[in-house]
Amino acid sequence: MYISATRAAIGLSGLRAPLLRSVCTSRLPGGRGLSMMAENTPEEVVFNQPKIELHVHLDGAIRLQTILDVAKRRNIKLQASTKEELAGIITLQEPFTLTRFLDKFAVYMHVVAGDRAAIKRIAYEFVEDKAKEGVIYVEVRYSPHLLANAKVHPIPWNQKGGELTPDDVVQLVNEGLREGERAFKIKARSILCCMRHMPKWSMDVVELCKKYRNKGVVAIDLAGDESLNCEAYPEHRKAYEEAVRCGIHRTVHAGEAGPASVVREAVEVLKAERIGHGYRTLDDKALYKKLLAQKMHFEVCPISSKLTGAWNLEFTEHPIITFMKDKANYSLNTDDPLILNSTLNDDYRTAHTHMGFTEEEFKRLNICSAESCFLPDKEKRELLNTLHAAYGLIQTTAF
Numbered sequence: 001m002y003i004s005a006t007r008a009a010i011g012l013s014g015l016r017a018p019l020l021r022s023v024c025t026s027r028l029p030g031g032r033g034l035s036m037m038a039e040n041t042p043e044e045v046v047f048n049q050p051k052i053e054l055h056v057h058l059d060g061a062i063r064l065q066t067i068l069d070v071a072k073r074r075n076i077k078l079q080a081s082t083k084e085e086l087a088g089i090i091t092l093q094e095p096f097t098l099t100r101f102l103d104k105f106a107v108y109m110h111v112v113a114g115d116r117a118a119i120k121r122i123a124y125e126f127v128e129d130k131a132k133e134g135v136i137y138v139e140v141r142y143s144p145h146l147l148a149n150a151k152v153h154p155i156p157w158n159q160k161g162g163e164l165t166p167d168d169v170v171q172l173v174n175e176g177l178r179e180g181e182r183a184f185k186i187k188a189r190s191i192l193c194c195m196r197h198m199p200k201w202s203m204d205v206v207e208l209c210k211k212y213r214n215k216g217v218v219a220i221d222l223a224g225d226e227s228l229n230c231e232a233y234p235e236h237r238k239a240y241e242e243a244v245r246c247g248i249h250r251t252v253h254a255g256e257a258g259p260a261s262v263v264r265e266a267v268e269v270l271k272a273e274r275i276g277h278g279y280r281t282l283d284d285k286a287l288y289k290k291l292l293a294q295k296m297h298f299e300v301c302p303i304s305s306k307l308t309g310a311w312n313l314e315f316t317e318h319p320i321i322t323f324m325k326d327k328a329n330y331s332l333n334t335d336d337p338l339i340l341n342s343t344l345n346d347d348y349r350t351a352h353t354h355m356g357f358t359e360e361e362f363k364r365l366n367i368c369s370a371e372s373c374f375l376p377d378k379e380k381r382e383l384l385n386t387l388h389a390a391y392g393l394i395q396t397t398a399f
């Protein structure tokens with residue numbers, strides 16, 4: 001950390017009392033059900049200060065209404081005609097297995113994939129939604145291949161072949177994010193995902209990262225089934241080696257549902273600079289100690305970890321609490337708010353209500369997030385200055 005003093009004692013001004021609604025933590029961790037409360041009811045904000053979000057999937061953050069609108073325009077039949085009906089099919093209320101969770105994407109991805117206007121729209125609306133949550137900088141991730149219908153094998157989601165390539169997808173997302181940034185006055189960058197089960201896409205992904213590195217793309221990610229390791233799929237390793245060679249930033253989903261060895265591989269083989277989730281790191285004490293000393297950044301997602309079944313005990317026993325107590329370097333994120341029917345505020349509320357997070361810790365973790373974001377140094381410094389000013393903190397050491 002680079003803060004040695006606070007201008008004033010950190011009060012509780014931005015930390016509102018938790019909602020009075022009682023929740024069963026094993027079912028509705030964010031305190032929300034299928035009533036679409038985020039869209040219809042103003043919710044009390046737990047940490048009413050500027051925030052950073054580093055781990056959220058664009059295709060897991062689409063508005064229900066947008067899916068309905070695009071399906072209607074494209075004449076695609078869905079099993080639902082209202083937001084409530086669609087939510088009933090897409091969103092989770094009870095913990096699933098990660099595999100069943102991933103099946104949810106198949107309900108709607110064929111609606112938006114391959115459609116130029118839809119892809120640009122979801123990127124634009126994503127920025128608006130994040131601005132409303134008080135996010136001032138977000139890194140949003142997606143697989144360009146999973147939104148394409150040309151130059152991708154196999155063509156995903158049972159689409160017919162078309163003309164939209166992964167390269168076109170990246171351009172459209174960049175445009176949508178850029179227009180969103182202008183309209184909603186926040187900063188948005190993107191991370192391109194390799195998929196563990198599709199190793200032959202990975203070199204494409206790193207090439208797209210290189211091509212668009214000055215146009216909004218800041219890093220590469222590896223997502224999907226953690227049981228598919230890089231020994232069996234060397235293409236991922238080659239893509240990450242190229243990323244290292246070219247100075248492309250790197251994050252990897254690891255230690256979410258998979259064991260600590262996946263985290264070790266991410267760090268040692270793939271040279272990850274950040275770890276997506278990383279909860280299972282705690283099972284390997286030596287590795288955890290080493291990563292703590294290195295200030296490795298963990299992108300944690302409390303509600304997601306519960307509903308995907310990655311963490312199946314109570315929130316009060318969650319590894320995130322250990323990260324907090326050890327003053328680890330981590331961020332607080334939504335992951336897939338569409339499927340989880342959650343907002344960033346729900347994750348903050350969960351951390352506050354069930355894990356004992358204070359306003360001071362929320363500030364600390366957002367400073368950590370800014371320090372570990374993938375912006376160039378100058379922009380990172382500006383972001384840190386903005387947070388320090390907003391939080392009433394004095395920065396005595398230059399970043």
Ligand SMILES: [Zn+2]
Pocket residue numbers: 055057223253276335
């Ligand atoms: Zn994720």
